[in-house]
Amino acid sequence: MRNLFLTAFMLTFLITTNALAHKVIASAWTDGADIEGEVGFSNGIMAEKGTLVEVFNDKDEKIGETVVGEEGLFRFTPTQAIAHKFVANLGAGHVAQYLMAANELPEGIGLKNTEPPKEAVKAQSDIERPIIGEEKLTRMIAKAVRKEVQPLRKEIAAYKEKNNFQSILGGIGYIFGLTGIVFYIMARRKEKSAP
Amino acid sequence: MHIVDGALSNEVVIAGGVIAAAGIGWGLRKMDMEKIPAAGMLTATFFVASLIHVPIGPSSVHLIMNGLAGLLLGWMAFPALFVGLLLQAIFFGYGGVTVLGVNTVAIALPAVLVHYICSQGIKSEHKKVAMFWAAIAGGGAILTTALLVTLALALTGEAFLPAAKLVVLAHIPVMIIEGFLCASAVALIHRVKPELLRDFSPVEGSLKNA
Numbered sequence: 086m087r088n089l090f091l092t093a094f095m096l097t098f099l100i101t102t103n104a105l106a107h108k109v110i111a112s113a114w115t116d117g118a119d120i121e122g123e124v125g126f127s128n129g130i131m132a133e134k135g136t137l138v139e140v141f142n143d144k145d146e147k148i149g150e151t152v153v154g155e156e157g158l159f160r161f162t163p164t165q166a167i168a169h170k171f172v173a174n175l176g177a178g179h180v181a182q183y184l185m186a187a188n189e190l191p192e193g194i195g196l197k198n199t200e201p202p203k204e205a206v207k208a209q210s211d212i213e214r215p216i217i218g219e220e221k222l223t224r225m226i227a228k229a230v231r232k233e234v235q236p237l238r239k240e241i242a243a244y245k246e247k248n249n250f251q252s253i254l255g256g257i258g259y260i261f262g263l264t265g266i267v268f269y270i271m272a273r274r275k276e277k278s279a280p
Numbered sequence: 281m282h283i284v285d286g287a288l289s290n291e292v293v294i295a296g297g298v299i300a301a302a303g304i305g306w307g308l309r310k311m312d313m314e315k316i317p318a319a320g321m322l323t324a325t326f327f328v329a330s331l332i333h334v335p336i337g338p339s340s341v342h343l344i345m346n347g348l349a350g351l352l353l354g355w356m357a358f359p360a361l362f363v364g365l366l367l368q369a370i371f372f373g374y375g376g377v378t379v380l381g382v383n384t385v386a387i388a389l390p391a392v393l394v395h396y397i398c399s400q401g402i403k404s405e406h407k408k409v410a411m412f413w414a415a416i417a418g419g420g421a422i423l424t425t426a427l428l429v430t431l432a433l434a435l436t437g438e439a440f441l442p443a444a445k446l447v448v449l450a451h452i453p454v455m456i457i458e459g460f461l462c463a464s465a466v467a468l469i470h471r472v473k474p475e476l477l478r479d480f481s482p483v484e485g486s487l488k489n490a
Binding site: 180252259267268275 | 284311313316317319320323324327328331363364367368371372
């Protein structure tokens with residue numbers, strides 16, 4: 086019993102510290118007729134499975150919601166050709182947000198309900214033509230590129246998080262400069278008040 | 281410990297801004313020429329301390345050092361920590377510019393609080409007693425900051441108690457470390473420059489005598 090308690094304690098510890106110390110990142114891209122996206126922290130730890138992702142339109146009206154699945158990925162099927170805003174609350178003041186403009190959405194949103202199945206059937210029955218459908222090919226390429234770029238994106242996110250020595254020194258310099266200015270103002274005031 | 285842009289409702293952000301502005305104003309009024317170098321140094325300490333991450337498990341939490349700033353600066357902690365937060369937001373993207381007010385209140389108000397509670401204690405002739413109060417100040421400031429951050433989030437809609445528990449739990453190591461650091465700093469001041477502690481607390485005096 087006590088062991089269990091301890092484990093639970095340690096677990097909350099681990100989870101919360103993840104949630105506290107880092108910036109959130111969120112991004113989304115198209116995958117066929119769906120929008121796929123990911124949310125997580127800049128240190129590479131992704132959002133927990135089951136985290137709610139709410140979808141808003143450009144007037145901040147809620148138009149739908151979805152949940153995060155494996156590896157911080159979520160999936161949403163848009164039905165309107167408008168800007169989509171994805172918001173996920175990761176707790177403790179960490180809100181991930183990603184805005185997808187209308188022109189980034191999957192193509193032909195209104196049509197997609199009838200089109201893709203037909204094409205899929207055609208591609209399967211047409212044994213004479215070994216060429217893959219153009220749409221399928223684009224989708225495959227997009228997927229492959231995304232997969233290749235994934236580690237790079239993570240690296241860039243981690244890199245952005247890194248504070249280089251210059252900015253630390255710069256900040257300290259600013260503080261000393263401000264201290265000097267305050268000193269100057271105080272000294273002037275004192276000089277004026279003294280006869 | 282920094283709340284990010286967009287996590288709070290507008291009312292909370294505005295209220296935080298107003299309180300922070302009042303605190304900064306009051307702190308500037310209480311400014312004293314003798315204190316300015318110390319204020320600058322402590323701002324720099326605060327600015328850099330947040331870069332020191334304390335590893336816990338796979339991740340880390342960072343130091344804040346608002347307790348020490350509060351002990352030595354009193355109300356001047358408001359402008360000092362505000363400057364630190366502003367630069368952190370600009371240089372490192374910690375927190376954000378719109379929530380600067382809330383963050384300033386969350387970090388500087390506990391500093392002022394521990395100043396009133398513990399500054400008598402750290403002036404004690406006995407080094408042990410002074411160190412004890414300094415440790416209380418260092419840990420207590422973190423605890424209060426954690427609670428204020430949670431309160432700000434609770435006002436926006438997150439459930440207070442579970443969130444507060446998690447935030448406080450995660451900061452227990454920071455409380456211990458800061459308590460220790462604060463105690464060491466006060467012990468050092470006691471040995472090297474004891475007048476720092478005495479001169480600093482009653483606000484009137486030093487400027488008029490000068």
